[in-house]
Amino acid sequence: MTSPLGNKQETQSLSPPSFFLGIVKQVLAGDTIVIRDRPIDGPPPERIIVLSNISCGRVARRPTSGYPTGTPEDPFAWEAREFSRTLLIGKEVCYSVETELPSGRKYGCVYIGKSTNGENVALSLIEHGLAEVRKLSPTIADKNKMYQQLVTAQDHAKSLGKGRWSSNSAVTRNIIWSVEDTRSFFEKYKNQPLRAVVESVRDGCSVQVFILPESLSEKPNTFVYLTVTMTGIKSPSTRYENGKLVAEPWGLDAQFFTESRLLQRDVTILLESIFNQNFVGSILHPNGNIAELLLRQGLARCIDWYLNLVSIPGAAEAYKAAEKFAKEKRMRLWENYQPTQAMEVHVDSVKTIVPGKVFNGFICEVGNGDNVSIKCSDGVHKLFLSSIRAPRPQIGNKEEENTVQRDRIRPLYDIPYMFEAREILRQFVGKHVTAQVDYIQPKTSNTVDERVCATVRADDVNLALLLVSKGLASVIRYRNSSDPRTVYYSELLAAEEDAQSKGFGMYCKQDPPIHRVADLTGNVAKSRQFLSFLQRTERLDGVVEFVFSASRYRIYIPRETCIITLLLGGIQCPRRGRIGPDGITLPDMPFSNEAYTFAKELCMQRNVEVKVETIDRVGNFVGWLFLDIPSTGQNNEPDTNKPLNKKKKKKTTDITSVRQKANLSLLLISHGFGTVHRAPATERSPYYHDMIKAEEDAKINQCGLWSSDQFVKEWEAEVQNNSDPTALNGAEDGNPISLTGFSEYLDDLSELQINENGDTTNENNGGTTKQLSWKPAQITGISKPASGSQGLRFFAQHLSDACTLVKISQTLNSHSFPPFPPEYYPKKGSICIACFSLDNCWYRARVIRSSPKSVAVQFIDFGNEEVIDAAEYSSRLSPLPASPLLQLPPQVKEYRLAFVQLPPDSTDRAFAERAFCNLVENKEVRLAIQYESVPCGNETVKPVPAVTLLLPVADINTSGSSVCSNDVDISESLLSNGLVCVEPIQPQFLKRLPRQLLHKYLDAQALAKKERKNIWQYGDFRADVDQL
Missing domain, CATH: 2.40.50.90 (OB fold (Dihydrolipoamide Acetyltransferase, E2P))
Incomplete structure (x- = not known):
């Protein structure tokens, strides 16, 4: 006998037949057998032998892309396969190769044992009625003695009604190739012993099995096909890529190790978990646990996070011991293993963050x-x-996805x-x-x-x-x-x-909870709607969602299902560093970061109580915040040294020890992180005296801000001037907050009952008129904020800056800029250069809005805006290179007309703006600032300086900055034509303004109102505005 390794010649007929020895690896069907040689330095070669002269029928095959429903099974094909499997699997056989077709299919005889004297497998199948003899021509049949024996055995089986010759020959299996609900199947059979037959081995630790009907509570004769991965271990993988077998080191050895012991053997499966829709479990064989053997041979390693799922008592410890044995012997996977010294990593000993810290x-x-x-x-x-x-x-469809992308995303809710x-x-x-x-x-x-x-x-x-x-x-x-x-x-x-x-x-199978939360931050109109609801409750429970600074918080109010921005009342805190309106980073004020850290540690994501007093012009709520008093020196940790047998004292409740809520404003002041805002609203609050006392204590102890001599001097100077109506309450960001609101519209200053004699700067009282600085300027455009503006705003260039403007333009347009960098993305607020579409010249610009399709830029030296599409980025947009131009401030400034307010109707506003443009377009005007940082009416945008504009008459020659009495006052002209109205002004603020100018404006307004010009044609509309 010879080894098949040496027989590589393929012929159609081998006569006389050659006999070989091998071991049965697998039985594909009753008449199709896979035989391998003995392994020598690795997995041995294999040969598929089809038994000559008989047919057992086709066994069912699982569905594939070519056969979606799978291949049906012939009657008694499974019984024949099981007969051959039980008879041959793992045994040594003697076989011959009688015929080999051009397709490579080999036919021959198989005998159990090392010689042809053993049991003939084909003859045994015929005798049990599990195969049928193929018909041959009489000439060939008469010469083949083995064929005659097969025919005689088949006739005898027919006479006895065995196998396929019986009356129930139509019985076939019911096969479940894929379990649809893996979770339900797992829960049903979890940790139950399931009898199975291993059909294939994917790699050393993954097999595919048929669960036998006797282990299942399914329909009769039902087989379930499962993929099972061994629990707690991982062996090198083997897979096919582009039709080629790719294996990790020792992958083929691990696969052969498992194949040679489990393939088509009867095993017991214990399902222990599910991983990526695959079943994870232990595979038990009568000869032992294959997972432990793989570990002991160095063909697998333990997976610590997986090991605890092993349900077999003592198996986890055995796995670790087997792996340790392989490591010590340097077997296969561990051939280069070097034991490592365990080292505990502590935060104090390691500066960088590494695993184990x-x-x-x-x-x-x-x-x-x-x-x-x-x-x-x-x-x-x-x-x-x-x-x-x-x-x-969970986005269900494209329409819902578009809605989610369009709306404001708040993942938390x-x-x-x-x-x-x-x-x-x-x-x-x-x-x-x-x-x-x-x-x-x-x-x-x-x-x-x-x-x-x-x-x-x-x-x-x-x-x-x-x-x-x-x-x-x-x-x-x-x-x-x-x-x-x-x-x-x-x-x-x-x-x-x-x-x-x-x-x-x-x-949960029910619908998920829905949190409909109204985000009031930045929404002035909606905030005003909620104000009455928030004020009617003395204290509202809330959760601090974010801490902007020591005096500004974002708070979720569960009762009203809304999110608000709360400014602490009665306190002024140092400002943190921020980016200014010109893109320049402003530094931190002293102790601003310490105050922020103190407040954040106390409040961040804690349960608090909120008392809302009022609302500011931009929709921020002003009020008080209360929280639990922090523990001082109390040890809340359990006492591990306390005797366990000591009798516990009966717990009693002391009503005098109820912990009260602390006022955060008071806490900040007592630690020197803020000062008391001395305003009428604060003085009327019940906490004012406590805050003054806390401020005095902090000042004496030199806490926080009070440790700075410079701050103390500035604070004392500010306290002396304590009647400033634009003072801040909870002001850390520099925006004025008025708790008293603006007065009603007025037609006569006498309604305010102001003592004219008390104004030493008023010209009517014989005093000296305030000296105004008149500067020649040119109006470059109308400023139109997105919302919240009530004043007539515009951009102006001072003629004294004309040389600077010319140098900027020459510098930008005398150079060729590099192509638009692909990685450059114009972000909102960034300074760049942009090409204006009307003259194709380059100017400095700031990005004010940005979207994937376009950006809107504002030319910071002129004030006008333009939208640039993404397709034009490369030709009309470029980052501003590092140069003195980057530090040069904008050459255009934004102003508004002093004492003038635009009408609320959009059509009337458009008429007023158009009339303003007709008066000042392409003309030189004289500009003087009357007052700064005062909002117009109840506008919610950042205030700008309020100015008076004078237009020189055409027939008078004026030069320099002198003012002619015949010059036209732009504001007075608009008022006299009934295009605008006089803005409402607080009485306290009016005491410091030049009322001579305001008298003139009120007279012009009264005349237009009397003649019912433009906005006054239907009477006085301002009463309706007051109600709003």
Whole structure:
């Protein structure tokens, strides 16, 4: 006998037949057998032999792309396959190759044993009625003695009614090739012993099996086809790429090891988990546990996060011991293994963040369901919870997707169950935790920076496990078993399965909770609608969602389901650094960051109480914030040294020890992080005297701001001038907040009952008139804010800056700029250069609006705006190169007409603006500032300087900055024509203004009103405006 390794010649007929020895690897059908040689330095070659002269029928095959319904099964084909499998699998046989077709198909005889004296497999199949003899021509049949034996055996089987010759020959299997509901199937048969036959081996630790009918409570004769991965281990993979077999090192050896012991053997399956819709379980063979053998041979490694799922008692410890044995022997996968010295990493010993680093601190902020910020001795660290994912948005169709993209996205409230997940984590704000870094996730296209992922524990509570167990987070499914993850990954999977089975959180079959929250930030009209609802309750419960500064907070009010911006009343705090209107970064004021940190640690994401007093001109609410008094020197940690057998005292309630809420304004003042705002509204509040006392104490103790001598001097000078109506209340951002509002519209100054003799600067009283600085200027355009403006605003260039403007234009247009950089994206607020469409010249510009399709820019030296499409970026837009032009301030300034207010009707406003343009277009005017930083009426945009414009008459020759009595006052002209009205002014503010000018404007308005010109044609409209 010879080995098939040496027989490589393919012929159609081999006579006399050659006999070979081999081991049966697999039985594909009753008459088709896969035979391999003995292994020598790796997996051995194989040969498929079809038994000559008989046919057993085709066994069913699973559906493929070419056969969507699969291949049907012939009657008794499965019984024949099982007969041959039971008879031959794993046994040594003697076989011949009698005929080999051009297609490579080989026919021959197979005998059990090492010689032809053994049992003839084909003859046994015929005798049991599981095969049928093929018909041959009489000439060939008479010469073939084996064929005659087959025919005689078939006649005998027919006479006895065996197998396919019986009356029930039409019985076939019912096969479930793919389980549709894997979760239900798993829950039904979890940890139950299932008898199965291994059909194929994908790699060393993954097999495909047929679950036999006796183990299932399904229909009779039902077989279920499953893919099962061994629990707790991972072996090198083997896969096909472009029709070629690709294997990792030792992958083929691991596959052969499992094939030679399990392929087509009877095994017992214990389903223990589900991973990526594949079943995970233990595979038991009468001769032992194949997973332990793979580990012992160095053909697999333990997966720690997977190992805890093994349900066999003592198996996990046995796996670790087997892996340790292979490591010590340097077997296969561990041939280059070097034991490492365990080293504990502490935060104090390592400056950089690496896996294994331990943080100890308290949670100061939580994210939207999957991250927390921990304050430690070396700073604040943002950590993401390992191996979990926060709830995701569920977009059903394109129409809904477009709606989501169009509306304002608020993930915390819009994404189902994200708010509930955040609330679970918010319970731990301020609590001491321990976090150990598991891995660092590199930066991806969806993340701004790399993420430090860690396991965070508060006492015995694993935060990630808590979220998953409540159905408020999902466990990440990793593609590769080598991907880093938390050591508690198996517990997370088990908790997720439990939450799914119980219908918790995201797995609840009912509709998810909906949080319809009104975001009032920046919406003036809506904020005014909510004001009465917020004022009618003495104190409202709220949650601080964000801390802008020590005196500005974003707060969620559950009762009114709204989000507001709250400015603290009665206090002035130092401003933090910010970007100014000209794009220049303004520095931090002293102690601004200390005040911000103090307030954030006290308030961020804490439960507070809010008392709303009023609203400012931009829709921010002004009021008071109350929170729990922070503990001082009390130890809230459990006493671990306390004797366990000591009798506990009966707990009693002391009504005198109820903790009161602290006024945050008072706390900030007492620590020197703010000063009392001395205004009538503050003086009328019940907290004014307490704040004054706290301020005095902080001043005596030199706390915070009071430790600076320069600040003390400036504060004392400011207190002396305490009647400023534009003073700030809760002012950290420089925007004026008026708690008293503006007065009504007036037609006569006598209605205010102002003592004229008290005004020493009024010309009527014999005093000296305020000297105004008149400057020649040119109006370049009308300023039209998006909303909230009530004054007539415009842009003007001072003629004294004409030389600078010419130099800027020459510099920009005398150079050829580089092509538009592909990586350059014009962001809102950035300074660039843009080509104006009317003259194709380059000018400095600021991006005021940006979208994927276009950007809107404002030319900062002229004030006009233009929209540039994305297709024109390369020819009309470019970043401003580093040069003195980048530091040069804008050459155009925005002003408004003093004492003048535009009518509320849009048509009337357009007429007034058009008349203004006709008066000043292409003409030189004289401009003088009357007052600054005072809003016009109840406008909500940033105030600009209010000026008087004079237009020289055509027949009078004036030069320089002198003013002729015949010059036309633009404001008076508009008022006399009934195009605008006089703005309402506070009495306190009016005391400091030149009332001679205002007298003249009121007279012009009265004349237009009497003659019912333009806006006065239907009478006085201002009463309706007051009601609004």
